[in-house]
Amino acid sequence: MRRAKDAALGHPGGHAGPGLDEVGVPSRRPAAARRKPQASVAPGRRERAKSKPKAEASKPARGASRSRSRPVPGAALAGPPSGAQVQPSASEGRAPPATLPPEEYLYRALGAKTARARGTWARRGLASRGLMDRTTQSMLLRQLYLAYFEERRFAKALAVSEQTIGLGILPDVAHQDAARAAQALGETDRAAGHLRLAARVGPPKRKAFHWWTLGSLYYLARRYDDALGAMARAARWGTTDRPLYQGHLAVIRCASGEHVDDLGAVLQRLAEVPAGQGYGRFVLGQLAFHDERWDEARSYLEAFVRRTVSGRVAMAIALEGEVAAARELLGRIRAS
Numbered sequence: 001m002r003r004a005k006d007a008a009l010g011h012p013g014g015h016a017g018p019g020l021d022e023v024g025v026p027s028r029r030p031a032a033a034r035r036k037p038q039a040s041v042a043p044g045r046r047e048r049a050k051s052k053p054k055a056e057a058s059k060p061a062r063g064a065s066r067s068r069s070r071p072v073p074g075a076a077l078a079g080p081p082s083g084a085q086v087q088p089s090a091s092e093g094r095a096p097p098a099t100l101p102p103e104e105y106l107y108r109a110l111g112a113k114t115a116r117a118r119g120t121w122a123r124r125g126l127a128s129r130g131l132m133d134r135t136t137q138s139m140l141l142r143q144l145y146l147a148y149f150e151e152r153r154f155a156k157a158l159a160v161s162e163q164t165i166g167l168g169i170l171p172d173v174a175h176q177d178a179a180r181a182a183q184a185l186g187e188t189d190r191a192a193g194h195l196r197l198a199a200r201v202g203p204p205k206r207k208a209f210h211w212w213t214l215g216s217l218y219y220l221a222r223r224y225d226d227a228l229g230a231m232a233r234a235a236r237w238g239t240t241d242r243p244l245y246q247g248h249l250a251v252i253r254c255a256s257g258e259h260v261d262d263l264g265a266v267l268q269r270l271a272e273v274p275a276g277q278g279y280g281r282f283v284l285g286q287l288a289f290h291d292e293r294w295d296e297a298r299s300y301l302e303a304f305v306r307r308t309v310s311g312r313v314a315m316a317i318a319l320e321g322e323v324a325a326a327r328e329l330l331g332r333i334r335a336s
Helices: 002-007 043-051 102-110 115-127 134-150 154-165 171-184 188-201 204-220 224-237 242-255 263-271 279-290 294-309 313-318 320-335
Strands: none
Touching: 102 115, 102 134, 115 134, 134 154, 134 171, 134 313, 154 171, 171 188, 171 204, 171 313, 188 204, 204 224, 204 242, 204 320, 224 242, 242 263, 242 279, 263 279, 279 294, 279 320, 294 313, 294 320, 313 320
16 A cells, blocks of 8 residues: 555656756856867968977967957956946846756656755746646655655645645545644644545545554554544455554554454464565564564564664654554563
8 A cells, every 4th residue: 555655656757857967057068168169270371380480480460469358268257347336137146047847857856865855856846937737746746745754844744735635636645645744743633634534535445544544643642442443444445455454453452451362363364464564563563562472572573663764764754653662562571
């Protein structure tokens, strides 16, 4: 489900256009390329020039007085003569007009290595004067959202995601993003509202993911009754990831004080499917903990924490609640 969400706003093909530097300003041509080519000299004239005496060759050529009045390269950098008044240019202080299409800025935002660069390209794309369809605009806004999220500017990230919702392009993904930002701000109810809307407007293949995210949100907030209802819906809608949702549902039941008889079987089913990797290790570790299988619990939880904190910045921030819960259980295991 998470892969489907990421693929929905995928990386367009192509490559960055030539002639642009790192900050998107047209690069200046080298000085050698700006010089005018020298006029060719006929062979006979070249031979006569070589035969002239050195004294005659050192004399100034005809018309030299006129050539001295020509501007010398680089003279403009020295500034005006002393006492001269300079008239300000009408375009002074203004940013140069955008010359790239929005899709080129989107490509550069997607390939950015830092949050700052991603945000810069996204803002330039959104401010460009080229024609822009709603899909390109929503993808640029999502890159801006990710930049703010990675910089932990969650209020700005939430505002951008809610702006994206209004475009109507993949609205369930935009609601999911808004929920992540609201959760990071500590606004659980606001995040839950976005997730319920995501489950309502999203396609059937992503409904289970949205319900599961809502159940996880309530579980971390220790609102176990709400978490049970949301996770039960995720388990009903789920297909290939159903063992993950069923395992998480069992964890919530244990946390709420309910006795679960088949923890071993639930754990085994999840461990045998791809959903048991990644986030699944967090669920497996908790299942093993409640089943008092301490070594397995420690192994799963440590693997989850190690992979999460060393992965993508946005994912590490989004899963800070799960990392804190895993570390709490690891502390209880060491103390026992």
